[in-house]
Amino acid sequence: MSGSPFIKGDYQIKECGGGWWSCVCECEARDVCRAAPAVHGHLARAARNARGLALTVSDEWQMLWSGPTTMDSYVKEFGIRARAALARLDTKQPAADYMPTEVDLRSFLRPSRVIWALRAHTAARLNCNIHALTLSVKWNWNEGESTQSGIVVRGVRLSGAQWAGSALAPCTAAAPPHAPAPPLLLRYVLQESDNELVWERSVEVPVYNNEARESIVFSARAPLVQHFEPDLATLHAIALFIAAND
Incomplete structure (x- = not known):
């Protein structure tokens, strides 16, 4: 996750174009952009303090995205969705009436x-x-x-x-x-x-x-x-x- 643009404070989500599918892509990216800094910040602090990660996920994370309750599963699942959201942003802007099949x-x-x-x-x-x-x-x-x-x-x-x-x-x-x-x-x-x-x-x-x-x-x-x-x-x-x- 350390290389994800979503954790950068100055990262701006570009417009995804018109249409309902573009709206899905942009809203997904904005949710990831809100949650990624909290997840990454906790992991970075734990690494600096040389402490083991907590066994359960904090309420702060679950309020941003309700995922698995174990730390390793949560980070894995969130990372997959974050990469998918970024990939959708990086694709060519679809036509306004586009929907995937x-x-x-x-x-x-x-x-x-x-x-x-x-x-x-x-x-x-x-x-x-x-x-x-x-x-x-x-x-x-x-x-x-x-x-x-x-x-x-x-x-x-x-x-x-x-x-x-x-x-x-x-x-x-x-x-x-x-x-x-x-x-x-x-x-x-x-x-x-x-x-x-x-x-x-x-x-x-x-x-x-x-x-x-x-x-x-x-x-x-x-x-x-x-x-x-x-x-x-x-x-x-x-x-x-x-x-x-x-």
């Missing part, structure tokens, strides 16, 4: 920004109120399939169920507590639109910001396999969460 949610301090940007972008494209839109989710998006008007999100894990190729199924007794989730294609569509996916049997799956399920980023309705009733699926506390970086 695929993102890894593990590279954002606040992944909810991506979801809100997609919603606002869709509302502007359709010339409608954002409250007239509902989120449509296609599970298990495959390479080569269309992403028109949507974003494929990666970096999430699934707990309380397993993906059985085309729907959610109960976990086996020997299954791990969570597993990688398939890629999700997110689209905002007009409510009651013919484009909205409808399944005979489904459940609303919350997507949390981390494994501790501290806050919900969005919800993704998912199909269920035959004989897996929605009430039973709810008892399994099925959830997605944004994973830590490997």
